Structure formats: structure tokens, C-alpha cells
Amino acid sequence: MSSFSADPSHPRYQSLLSRHRLEQAAKQGMLADSALIAHGRGEAYDYLIGEKTSPNALEATKNALAHLMAGKNPVISLNGNTTALAGYELMKIAEYLQCPIEVNIFYRTEQRINALFGYLDEIKQEHDINVNILGKNPDTKIPGLKGPRAKCCDEGIYSSDVILVPLEDGDRCEALVAMGKTVIVVDLNPLSRSAKMASITIVDEISRVAKSMLNLIETNDLPVIEIEFNNNKNLQASVNIIAGNYRSV
Amino acid sequence: MSSFSADPSHPRYQSLLSRHRLEQAAKQGMLADSALIAHGRGEAYDYLIGEKTSPNALEATKNALAHLMAGKNPVISLNGNTTALAGYELMKIAEYLQCPIEVNIFYRTEQRINALFGYLDEIKQEHDINVNILGKNPDTKIPGLKGPRAKCCDEGIYSSDVILVPLEDGDRCEALVAMGKTVIVVDLNPLSRSAKMASITIVDEISRVAKSMLNLIETNDLPVIEIEFNNNKNLQASVNIIAGNYRSV
Numbered sequence: 001m002s003s004f005s006a007d008p009s010h011p012r013y014q015s016l017l018s019r020h021r022l023e024q025a026a027k028q029g030m031l032a033d034s035a036l037i038a039h040g041r042g043e044a045y046d047y048l049i050g051e052k053t054s055p056n057a058l059e060a061t062k063n064a065l066a067h068l069m070a071g072k073n074p075v076i077s078l079n080g081n082t083t084a085l086a087g088y089e090l091m092k093i094a095e096y097l098q099c100p101i102e103v104n105i106f107y108r109t110e111q112r113i114n115a116l117f118g119y120l121d122e123i124k125q126e127h128d129i130n131v132n133i134l135g136k137n138p139d140t141k142i143p144g145l146k147g148p149r150a151k152c153c154d155e156g157i158y159s160s161d162v163i164l165v166p167l168e169d170g171d172r173c174e175a176l177v178a179m180g181k182t183v184i185v186v187d188l189n190p191l192s193r194s195a196k197m198a199s200i201t202i203v204d205e206i207s208r209v210a211k212s213m214l215n216l217i218e219t220n221d222l223p224v225i226e227i228e229f230n231n232n233k234n235l236q237a238s239v240n241i242i243a244g245n246y247r248s249v
Numbered sequence: 250m251s252s253f254s255a256d257p258s259h260p261r262y263q264s265l266l267s268r269h270r271l272e273q274a275a276k277q278g279m280l281a282d283s284a285l286i287a288h289g290r291g292e293a294y295d296y297l298i299g300e301k302t303s304p305n306a307l308e309a310t311k312n313a314l315a316h317l318m319a320g321k322n323p324v325i326s327l328n329g330n331t332t333a334l335a336g337y338e339l340m341k342i343a344e345y346l347q348c349p350i351e352v353n354i355f356y357r358t359e360q361r362i363n364a365l366f367g368y369l370d371e372i373k374q375e376h377d378i379n380v381n382i383l384g385k386n387p388d389t390k391i392p393g394l395k396g397p398r399a400k401c402c403d404e405g406i407y408s409s410d411v412i413l414v415p416l417e418d419g420d421r422c423e424a425l426v427a428m429g430k431t432v433i434v435v436d437l438n439p440l441s442r443s444a445k446m447a448s449i450t451i452v453d454e455i456s457r458v459a460k461s462m463l464n465l466i467e468t469n470d471l472p473v474i475e476i477e478f479n480n481n482k483n484l485q486a487s488v489n490i491i492a493g494n495y496r497s498v
Contacts, residue, residue: 023282040289246492
């Protein structure tokens with residue numbers, strides 16, 4: 001990654017660092033045309049929730065990790081933005097879970113796939129991470145989706161029972177839920193269709209979520225499944241935070 | 250502009266068209282790295298205000314046009330995103346006002362300036378618009394700003410009494426206000442520093458604003474200055490719309 005010179009004491013340092021990472025990823029051909037715009041939407045929502053992890057988001061993160069740990073065939077799906085923002089942490093989490101990563105992008109081109117694999121392989125080797133990265137040669141399809149975005153790997157997304165798909169679009173989220181999977185999404189907009197469709201929605205910024213999950217693992221602070229978890233209540237709590245921030249103007 | 254194939258009956262057609270225009274502008278070298286991210290933030294806020302012009306935004310638009318009409322030396326400042334989204338309409342408005350356009354960008358490079366002038370000149374010739382476009386050779390500076398973003402033209406921004414600067418950043422907005430100008434900004438986030446600093450803030454999407462202003466002119470529905478206009482009340486009305494949309498979830 002190229003140098004990034006912002007002052008770490010800047011109150012919006014993390015947000016600026018994420019923005020820089022996305023701009024670099026765009027230059028490296030890792031992203032679709034619309035990826036930077038999508039990141040901007042995320043920035044706006046993150047600003048509205050205060051650019052920090054809410055209590056309900058932390059609870060959802062813990063519950064998500066517990067489900068991933070309890071899964072028979074968990075998988076972590078990476079798109080371009082997720083790779084750029086949290087590729088290292090999510091590969092480390094996959095290594096701990098002994099589950100595969102699947103690079104799975106909406107606008108699939110060979111050039112983008114190669115750029116993403118190049119980026120991940122470099123981090124993997126540098127940090128000696130033992131993880132299987134799928135997605136170069138998808139061999140099956142997600143039922144109910146059309147075109148290149150239906151493609152996935154049988155030993156990855158297709159056969160998974162629990163799937164972490166950060167920053168997923170609504171159609172795919174719905175199709176994965178229809179397959180009977182426990183679908184965990186990370187989405188800063190608590191009112192998006194993905195947020196409403198998912199089994200567990202973490203309304204938080206993906207690099208904070210990934211760091212937080214990895215920290216739970218590394219400190220051996222391992223969560224258990226929360227039987228009473230209610231995703232609608234979880235979403236409502238995030239909606240309340242945003243509405244509250246506007247009321248207090 | 251390249252072809253854009255979305256169905257005009259799609260409920261989010263305008264938003265998709267704007268996104269397409271920005272992606273094209275990026276490919277043509279008109280935009281800074283961060284421009285698409287900024288557009289995404291705008292998309293998120295526009296979604297929150299319902300992707301339509303609110304009554305208070307229309308009132309602010311009318312008052313803004315009245316001030317531009319009454320100005321001795323009005324000017325319209327264009328950055329990359331504004332040029333891509335509303336270059337035609339804003340040049341037509343400037344022609345009516347007999348005021349100059351000034352291309353004035355935050356991250357100034359010769360390559361970007363040339364791309365923006367090329368784009369505007371093409372529209373200007375195609376539609377036979379009689380307007381003076383400044384900004385290629387800035388000859389003075391906005392007091393209180395540092396670096397390339399301080400540069401401006403004496404016969405444009407510097408000497409203006411009323412300035413329309415859509416999508417302006419907080420620092421520049423503050424510096425222009427400090428020069429004693431009537432500063433009109435267009436900003437979808439009613440809580441941004443620009444929104445709070447400006448004399449008149451139009452909390453609306455720039456292409457809707459520009460179309461609306463041009464329509465007022467073309468139908469000869471010309472507004473007068475609203476003496477009682479209170480920008481804080483105007484901002485509060487937009488904040489209430491966003492908070493209301495969250496409360497009604």
C-alpha cells in the first residue's frame with residue numbers, strides 16, 4: 001500500500017484511512033466503477049451512526065462469530081471493497097475458523113479477479129496465513145440469480161451453512177437466505193434490503209467489525225450463540241441511534 | 250456521453266443516471282480521486298430526504314435565484330461533480346444572468362482543468378450558449394486559504410458579490426463568507442459545515458436544483474428576494490424530514 005500521511009490523532013483518521021485504501025484499490029483495478037460511490041454511501045451512514053461501534057452492533061458481531069464458529073461449513077465471502085478494507089483481518093478469521101474465503105464479486109471480470117487474488121496472496125504470504133482462497137474458478141451457481149453474479153464455488157458459498165457476506169446487495173442476500181443459509185451481512189444502512197433480509201445484520205463499518213472479531217479470537221474471548229437474538233430489534237436500535245442524532249441537532 | 254440504458258420508469262432512474270454521469274466523468278479525467286466517494290455520500294443523503302425536492306429546498310432555490318439576479322457581480326463556480334451533473338443547466342443559467350462561470354476545483358491539476366474545459370466547451374458549442382468560462386488562468390487568491398485550492402480569477406469569484414458554489418467544502422465556504430459575499434451552496438447534508446456556513450443552503454441534489462432554477466427562468470416565473478429568509482430554519486426543516494423518515498420506520 002502506498003504511504004498515507006494523515007495524522008493518527010485526527011478525529012476522522014480511520015475514515016480517511018479507509019477512503020485512501022479504497023482509492024488505492026481502485027487504481028489497482030480491484031474495484032467496479034460503482035465501488036467508490038458505494039463506499040461514499042457507507043461513509044455518510046457511518047457519519048450518521050457516529051463512526052463508532054454501537055452496543056447492538058457489537059452484540060450482533062459476537063453472535064455472528066458464534067454462528068461462524070458453530071457452523072459445519074462456514075465461509076467468508078469477499079468482494080472488492082471488503083478485500084481492500086479488511087482483507088487481512090478476514091483471512092486471519094478464516095484461518096482460525098478453518099474455513100475458506102471465497103472471492104465473489106457482483107461485476108465479475110477476469111482482470112478484477114486477478115487483481116483481488118494478487119492483493120490477497122501478497123498479504124497471505126507476508127503474514128504466513130494458512131487459508132484456502134476460492135473464487136478463481138467458480139463451478140456452480142446460486143439458484144435464483146442471473147448472469148455472472150450467480151457464479152460461485154461448490155466447496156465454498158454453495159455448500160456453506162453459515163456465510164459472512166459483508167457489503168452484499170439485496171438480491172444476492174435474498175437468494176442466499178432462500179438456500180437456507182444463516183446469512184450474516186455488514187451494512188451501515190439499517191434500512192437497506194440486505195440489512196432487512198439477513199439472518200444477522202451488523203450495522204457497522206467492515207474494518208471495525210473485522211478488527212473486533214479478530215480481537216475476540218486473539219484474546220480468546222469467544223462468544224456463544226445468542227438464542228434470543230432478534231435482528232429486527234437489532235436494526236431498530238441502529239435506526240434509533242441515527243434518528244436520535246438528528247433529533248439532538 | 251455514452252449510452253445509458255436504464256428504464257426511465259425505474260423509480261430511481263434519476264439517481265442511476267447521475268451515477269452513470271459521474272462514472273463517465275471519472276473515465277474522462279474530470280474528477281479527483283475522492284469525487285466518486287463524495288457522490289456516494291450525496292446519494293445516501295438524497296435517499297434519506299426521499300430523492301425529491303422538499304418545500305424548503307424549493308424556497309431556498311427561489312431565494313438563491315433572486316439573489317443571483319439582484320447581484321452586481323454574480324458568479325457560478327463549477328467543480329468536477331457539478332460540471333458532470335449540471336454543466337449544461339448552470340451554463341444556461343449563467344447566460345441568462347449574464348454572469349461568468351468559473352471552473353474552480355479543490356485538487357487542481359492541468360489535466361483535470363483541461364478535461365473540464367473540454368467537456369463544457371463541447372456543450373457550449375452544441376447548444377450555442379453565450380457564456381464566459383473562467384478558471385483556466387487564475388490570477389489571484391481567496392484570502393485565508395492555502396495551496397492550489399486558494400487560486401481564483403479576479404473577474405470571477407474574487408470580485409463577485411453573490412456566488413453559487415454547489416458542493417463546496419467547509420473551508421472554502423467559510424473563506425468566501427469571510428470576504429463578505431452572499432454564498433449559496435447546494436449540499437445534501439444539512440449538518441455539514443458548508444451547509445451551516447453558507448448564506449443560503451439548498452439541501453437538494455444539484456441536477457434537480459439546476460433544472461428547477463432553469464425552469465423558473467424559462468417560464469419567466471422569476472422570484473424576488475425573501476427578506477425573512479432564515480437559513481437555520483431552512484436547515485432545520487431538512488433535518489426534520491430526515492429524522493421523520495427514520496421515526497416512521
